Amino acid sequence: MTGSHTLRQTEDAVSSKIEDLEVDFAAMAAVSNLYRAASSIRNHLEQSVLRSLDLTWTGFVVLWVVWIWDEIEARNVAAEAGITKGTLTGVARTLISRGLLTKQVPEHDRRRSLLSLTDEGQHLMQQLFPSFNGEEKFVTEALERDEVVALGDSLQRMIEHLEARGAERQASVPPVVVAGQSSRAAKRSAGGSSS
Incomplete structure (x- = not known):
């Protein structure tokens, strides 16, 4: 558990919020679980091996x-x-x-x-x-050895993909426009001030 809710509780809450939206659930689950895993791992490492060295x-x-x-x-x-x-x-x-x-x-x-x-x-x-x-x-250790290797390979491919194409993609994503709200990014792209 990384917060006050279990992983399953969080996934159930997310599913109920976005069930009517047009989204790629598999991509969302992969990226959000990657984020949660990284956060949990970082916390574990800080509270175990790094803590005794005050790092x-x-x-x-x-x-x-x-x-x-x-x-x-x-x-x-x-x-x-x-x-x-x-x-x-x-x-x-x-x-x-x-x-x-x-x-x-x-x-x-x-x-x-x-x-x-x-x-x-x-x-x-x-x-x-x-x-x-x-x-x-x-x-x-909850994974089999071949799963650990496959996970490492998959994450490496994701990183290499972002290194090769991320900047181009970032530059091409249009600003999200929400009806009734102004967006600093939209103002910038229209030549307005962002403040």
Whole structure:
């Protein structure tokens, strides 16, 4: 249960609300369950393996990205972690103060900043990741091994599809217009102000 209702209660409530709408129920179930699963998994990982190290999910993801790429530009860390540069600034400041991360500003380009793990950060990730993976294994243990592999493959295809075609699709989706309500997106596309 991720909220105050069980998954089944939520699905029943959703079905009663949208039964008369023209929607792709299978696509809706896949995406909404993906969202709920990701939220539940994130919460589980934060409350289990990350809690003892006083790490948030976002802090872990930043450490993970920097660990994988050794030294990486801050803007790329933000993009890889799926967070804003502003959020990264605060997270990086915390990780730097804990002695896990360093920030270098190249002399030839003061606008850039490079992040890398300290020796302590490297050690933490090498010690943490096997435990983190143990919880990933726990989360997927309700599935057969071939289902885990198929799930990973399916999610990878969805990500690759969005990487290849998502931006084009986003640009082509017309604004939703609700009778009697103004839309900031509709105003923008008509050349009006969004405020």
